Amino acid sequence: MNVYRIIIKKCLGYKKGEKLLIVCDGPKLKLADRFYKNAKAVGADPVLMNMPARSAHGEEPPRAIADALKESDIVLLVTSKSLSHTASRKTASKKYGTRIASLPGVTEVMLKRAIPVNYNSLYRSTARLARILTKGKVVEVFTDKGTHLTMSIRGRNGFSDNGLYTKSGAFGNLPAGEVCIGPCEGTASGRLIVDGSMPLTGRLKRPIEIIIKNGCAQNIPVPQMIPIVKAIGKRALNVAELGIGLNPEAKVTGDVLEDEKALGTAHIALGNNRSFGGKISCPSHLDFVFLKPTILVDGVKLKL
16 A cells, blocks of 8 residues: 555545645655655656754744745645644645645654554544533543643634645644644643653653643753753743544554554643644644543543
């Protein structure tokens, strides 16, 4: 099964004559070229743009890339650092209707494992949980390892990343398969035990504790985050997202892009929450994946 063509034809719904752009950086050029060749094979006239790798997730791309996003019908972001939460990506999606799939850090092994899924089933499961989150007011999260978090989601919308980005302005990650929401600023509190994976480090050999109070992490969970926090300040520690993995084919391997989609996981992100209807804007959004969550919305346990 050709996963590149699944993404181009089914996930993004390419139609003859549409402008298809592939954005990559040096570390992902070889993989981006595979997308380019497969796009040509299905009849597209693709453009491949190679930019310098960004230094952090959420850092804006060069101006030429930002302009090209707005002028395209379909975009594949095959990069080593995520452009998902950049103003350039959001403007292209929301204002210009560009359909965009972001694949930060993706590998061919990951694609072959987690792309061939039942997208109709994934659509139903993500939509069901997104509706519950949208209607909810308070979330509690527990794990046997010691996680206990509470947060308000009143007035916030749940988002379903189902892998089908065929409507104008649609956006999501590939591999897909999560539902997520941005907690209200200043409301998340408790203890998070991360035992899956973390950005900047990968798969964890032993759990890491993050203490959260008034919507912010009180400790820096990984030394590699110290320069990010020094540069950005408290906004980098904002609890930006609660996400729930629903992809039955994804596995926890140490690559957060796939790990956060794996069925049986959840994640808390720190940093930018503007993509989730929040108020915190900063050039960082880092996801911390933990295993076997129990999640209650207004006291009712979610069926995952």
